[in-house]
Amino acid sequence: MSEPSPSIAPYTTALYTAAQMRRIDACAMARLDITGLALMQRAAAAAYETLRRRWPEARRIAVLCGPGKNGGDGYLVARLAREAGADAVVLALGQPRDADAMQARAIWQASGGRSVEFDSEASLPEADVYVDALFGTGLARALDGAAAAVVAALSQTRAPVLALDIPSGVDADTGAVPGVAVRADATVSFIGRKRGQATGAAIDHCGDVELAPLDLPDAVHAEEHAGAHLLRIEDLAPLVPARARNVHKGLYGHVLAIGGDAGMGGAIRLAAEAALRCGAGLVSVATRGEHVAPLLAARPELMVQTVGGPQELDPLLERATVLALGPGLGRRAWGHALWHRALDAGKPCVLDADGLNLLAEDARRFHGNAVLTPHPAEAARLLGVDTRAVQADRYSAALALAERYGAVVVLKGAGSLIAAPGRAIAVCPWGNPGMASGGMGDVLTGAVAALLAQGLAPYDAAVLGVGVHALAGDVAAAHGGAIGLVAGDLMPHLRAELNGLAHG
Numbered sequence: 001m002s003e004p005s006p007s008i009a010p011y012t013t014a015l016y017t018a019a020q021m022r023r024i025d026a027c028a029m030a031r032l033d034i035t036g037l038a039l040m041q042r043a044a045a046a047a048y049e050t051l052r053r054r055w056p057e058a059r060r061i062a063v064l065c066g067p068g069k070n071g072g073d074g075y076l077v078a079r080l081a082r083e084a085g086a087d088a089v090v091l092a093l094g095q096p097r098d099a100d101a102m103q104a105r106a107i108w109q110a111s112g113g114r115s116v117e118f119d120s121e122a123s124l125p126e127a128d129v130y131v132d133a134l135f136g137t138g139l140a141r142a143l144d145g146a147a148a149a150v151v152a153a154l155s156q157t158r159a160p161v162l163a164l165d166i167p168s169g170v171d172a173d174t175g176a177v178p179g180v181a182v183r184a185d186a187t188v189s190f191i192g193r194k195r196g197q198a199t200g201a202a203i204d205h206c207g208d209v210e211l212a213p214l215d216l217p218d219a220v221h222a223e224e225h226a227g228a229h230l231l232r233i234e235d236l237a238p239l240v241p242a243r244a245r246n247v248h249k250g251l252y253g254h255v256l257a258i259g260g261d262a263g264m265g266g267a268i269r270l271a272a273e274a275a276l277r278c279g280a281g282l283v284s285v286a287t288r289g290e291h292v293a294p295l296l297a298a299r300p301e302l303m304v305q306t307v308g309g310p311q312e313l314d315p316l317l318e319r320a321t322v323l324a325l326g327p328g329l330g331r332r333a334w335g336h337a338l339w340h341r342a343l344d345a346g347k348p349c350v351l352d353a354d355g356l357n358l359l360a361e362d363a364r365r366f367h368g369n370a371v372l373t374p375h376p377a378e379a380a381r382l383l384g385v386d387t388r389a390v391q392a393d394r395y396s397a398a399l400a401l402a403e404r405y406g407a408v409v410v411l412k413g414a415g416s417l418i419a420a421p422g423r424a425i426a427v428c429p430w431g432n433p434g435m436a437s438g439g440m441g442d443v444l445t446g447a448v449a450a451l452l453a454q455g456l457a458p459y460d461a462a463v464l465g466v467g468v469h470a471l472a473g474d475v476a477a478a479h480g481g482a483i484g485l486v487a488g489d490l491m492p493h494l495r496a497e498l499n500g501l502a503h504g
C-alpha cells in the first residue's frame with residue numbers, strides 16, 4: 001500500500017557537515033575555475049541582498065569579523081554596505097589569518113573602510129543591524145576570551161543580527177552550542193545548508209535560515225551524499241495512504257494501544273484518539289478497568305477492554321495489526337508483563353515512554369520491527385549515556401540508536417530527527433515550543449501507529465507521523481498561541497493536515 005520513500009532530497013534541503021562543505025567549495029573552485037575570493041564576493045553579495053531586503057531602512061551597519069573566511073565574507077559585506085552609502089564599520093576580532101580573508105580586508109581598506117579592533121572592555125558601537133562574521137564552519141572549539149566577550153556584548157544590544165553562514169559559536173555539524181553563541185534574527189547559509197542549523201540548541205540561535213546557492217550548478221553537490229536532509233511538504237504528500245472509494249475499515253489496519261496503568265488513563269486515550277484521527281480502520285485499547293468507561297464516553301469509536309494480565313491480552317494481540325506500546329504503560333508489574341507479552345507477539349509496534357524505559361532495561365525480546373520515539377532523556381537511557389551527550393550530537397545519537405536496535409528511531413525535540421540503519425536522517429523543520437507539553441508524545445505514538453497500520457513502511461510512517469504531528473501543532477498554535485497549547489488541541493488538525501497533504 002505504501003508509496004516509495006522520499007526520493008533523495010534536492011541539494012536545497014540537503015544538510016551538510018563542515019567537511020562536506022569544504023569539499024563542495026573546493027569542487028566548485030576547481031571545476032568552475034572560480035577563486036576563493038570570487039566565491040567570497042558572491043557570498044557577501046547574497047548576504048547584503050538579504051540584509052537590505054529584511055532591513056531596508058538600516059543606515060548604521062556594524063560587521064563583526066573573525067580571522068577566517070567567515071570574517072572575509074564580513075569585510076566584503078561591509079564594503080557593499082559602504083558603497084551603497086550606509087555608515088558601515090568593521091569590528092575585527094584579531095587579524096585575518098586566511099589568505100582570501102586578507103584580500104577581502106585589503107579590498108575593504110582600499111575602499112576607505114574603517115576597522116576597529118574589538119576591545120573586551122568597550123561596548124559595541126550603536127548600529128541598526130549587526131552582521132555576525134566571526135566564525136562559520138571553521139569553529140574548532142567553544143568560544144572563550146575575546147570571542148566570548150564580543151558575543152556577550154552583542155547579546156546586550158537591541159538591534160537585529162544577521163549571521164553569515166551559521167551563528168558564531170554554533171557547531172556546524174551538530175547544532176550544539178558548547179559555550180556562548182550569537183543569537184541571530186536570520187542566517188544566510190552559503191552554498192548549502194548545514195546540519196548544525198536544523199536541530200537542538202541551534203534552533204534558538206539561527207533565526208530564519210535562508211539558503212544562498214551562490215549561482216553554482218547542481219553538479220557541484222552531486223558527489224556529496226549529504227546523509228541528512230530537511231523534510232519538505234513534497235516529501236510527505238506521496239506517503240499519505242491513498243483511499244479508493246470501494247473500501248471498508250478492514251483495509252486500514254487495527255491499532256492496539258496497550259497502557260493506562262492506574263493514574264495514567266489520559267496518555268492511552270490521547271494515543272488511541274490520535275490513531276483514529278490519522279486514519280486507522282479500527283483502534284482497540286487494552287487498559288485498566290477504571291479507564292474503560294471514561295474512554296468509551298469520550299470516544300465511542302474506540303474498542304476498550306479491561307486487561308488484568310498478559311493472558312487477557314492474547315486475543316487482542318491476535319486481532320491487532322500494529323501495537324502502540326508505552327503511553328501510560330508504567331513500569332510496575334502490570335505494565336512490565338504486558339510489554340513482554342506484546343513484544344513476543346512480534347507485530348510491528350511503536351515504542352514510546354515506558355515502552356522505551358523497559359527496553360533500556362531488557363532488549364532480549366526486541367525484534368526490531370518497530371519505530372522508537374524517544375525524547376533526549378529516553379534516548380540517553382537507551383544508549384547508556386547522559387542527556388547532555390545526546391544533545392551534543394543529536395544526529396550521531398539517533399543513528400547510533402537506530403543501529404543498536406535495528407529499528408527506526410524518532411529523536412524528539414526541536415528539529416526532530418528520523419533515523420534508520422543505512423538511511424539518510426530526515427529532520428523535521430516544523431513544530432513549536434507549545435508542543436513541549438504533556439501528552440504530545442502520546443499523540444505522536446498514535447499517529448505513527450495508525451500510519452503503520454495503513455501499510456506504510458516504518459521509516460515512512462515515522463516521517464509522515466512526525467511531519468503531520470508538527471504541522472498540526474503549528475496550526476493549533478496559530479489559533480491562540482503556543483503558550484497553553486495542549487495535546488488534545490492537535491486532534492482535529494491531524495485529520496485536516498493528513499487530508500490536506502492527500503489532496504495537495
Ligand SMILES: NC(=O)C1=CN([C@@H]2O[C@H](COP(=O)(O)OP(=O)(O)OC[C@H]3O[C@@H](n4cnc5c(N)ncnc54)[C@H](O)[C@@H]3O)[C@@H](O)[C@H]2O)[C@@H](O)CC1
Nearest residue numbers: 025039040068069070135136137138139140141142143165
Ligand atoms: N571557498 C570557501 O571555502 C568559502 C567559504 N566561505 C566562508 O568560509 C567559512 C569557513 O571559513 P574558515 O574555514 O576559514 O573558518 P572560520 O572563518 O569559521 O574560522 C576559522 C578561524 O577561526 C579560528 N577559530 C576557530 N574556532 C575558534 C574559537 N573557538 N576561538 C577562536 N578562534 C577560533 C581558526 O583558528 C581559524 O583561524 C564559511 O563558514 C563561510 O562563511 C564563503 O566565503 C564561501 C566560500
Ligand SMILES: [K+]
Nearest residue numbers: 132135166168
Ligand atoms: K557567523
